[in-house]
Amino acid sequence: MFIIPASHGITLHTVESGPKDGPPVVFAHALGSDLTMWDTVVDALPDHLRLIRMDMRGHGQSPCPEGPYPMGDLVGDAGTTLDALRVKGCVFVGLSIGGIIAQGLAAERLDLVRGMVISNTAAKIGTPWQWEDRIKAVRDGGIDANIERWFSRTTARDHPELLEDARTRMRATPLQGYLGCMEAIADTDLYESTAALRLPTLAIAGTEDGSTPADMVRETAGLIPGSRFELIRGTGHMSPVEKPAEYAALLTDFLRSIGHV
Numbered sequence: 001m002f003i004i005p006a007s008h009g010i011t012l013h014t015v016e017s018g019p020k021d022g023p024p025v026v027f028a029h030a031l032g033s034d035l036t037m038w039d040t041v042v043d044a045l046p047d048h049l050r051l052i053r054m055d056m057r058g059h060g061q062s063p064c065p066e067g068p069y070p071m072g073d074l075v076g077d078a079g080t081t082l083d084a085l086r087v088k089g090c091v092f093v094g095l096s097i098g099g100i101i102a103q104g105l106a107a108e109r110l111d112l113v114r115g116m117v118i119s120n121t122a123a124k125i126g127t128p129w130q131w132e133d134r135i136k137a138v139r140d141g142g143i144d145a146n147i148e149r150w151f152s153r154t155t156a157r158d159h160p161e162l163l164e165d166a167r168t169r170m171r172a173t174p175l176q177g178y179l180g181c182m183e184a185i186a187d188t189d190l191y192e193s194t195a196a197l198r199l200p201t202l203a204i205a206g207t208e209d210g211s212t213p214a215d216m217v218r219e220t221a222g223l224i225p226g227s228r229f230e231l232i233r234g235t236g237h238m239s240p241v242e243k244p245a246e247y248a249a250l251l252t253d254f255l256r257s258i259g260h261v
């Protein structure tokens with residue numbers, strides 16, 4: 001399935017830091033999370049960047065319309081929000097579903113995106129029948145806060161507070177928002193549109209990511225000529241939360257390499 005043109009997105013809740021006239025860098029989070037998952041990475045980035053974190057629809061403090069949410073609408077929300085903030089030529093950093101939104105936005109709105117970081121994500125995550133089972137389980141039993149699979153064994157052992165924070169964000173996510181975004185992922189396959197992308201791209205994977213394994217991320221990076229692929233050792237699906245300094249260093253290096261800092 002391809003992203004449908006998204007003309008009427010909703011304006012998302014965002015938090016900004018850094019100067020308004022700085023080079024813009026935009027962050028989109030994972031399913032069942034919110035914009036605060038980026039806090040420690042943002043703190044480690046150069047001061048002169050305009051850093052914009054967004055809550056996806058149905059998550060955090062953004063509106064939660066009735067589902068289902070086509071992926072085109074999620075991409076449209078990001079575009080509408082950046083238009084409202086008068087952002088052009090950003091580097092869009094997205095993790096997991098946020099990384100799918102990055103690919104979709106780059107396919108449709110190159111005026112908004114000049115580079116992207118696709119993190120712990122892929123052009124297609126899982127299979128429709130896997131998502132069907134998961135959606136049914138959530139409908140029957142509520143949001144599954146089993147976030148152990150998001151973190152490496154080392155993180156789980158040494159930083160249980162990070163798992164607790166992730167669990168708190170997951171439990172705060174409205175069921176309707178969570179399900180709507182799961183349905184969006186289930187229906188999305190961006191292989192063709194991502195393979196047509198020609199923009200500077202950094203792909204980041206965690207060595208212990210059970211949700212979007214490193215090979216899956218590498219395969220998506222391989223669709224985009226000239227893209228760079230980096231592994232963060234000892235991290236799972238939440239690489240930026242688990243190793244924020246390493247993540248910020250990779251991101252800063254990428255921004256420098258494309259003249260965005």
Ligand SMILES: O=C(O)CCC(=O)CC(=O)O
Nearest residue numbers: 030031095096097098211
């Ligand atoms: O994290 C996401 O945005 C989607 C992928 C996913 O479902 C991760 C997980 O919960 O296993």
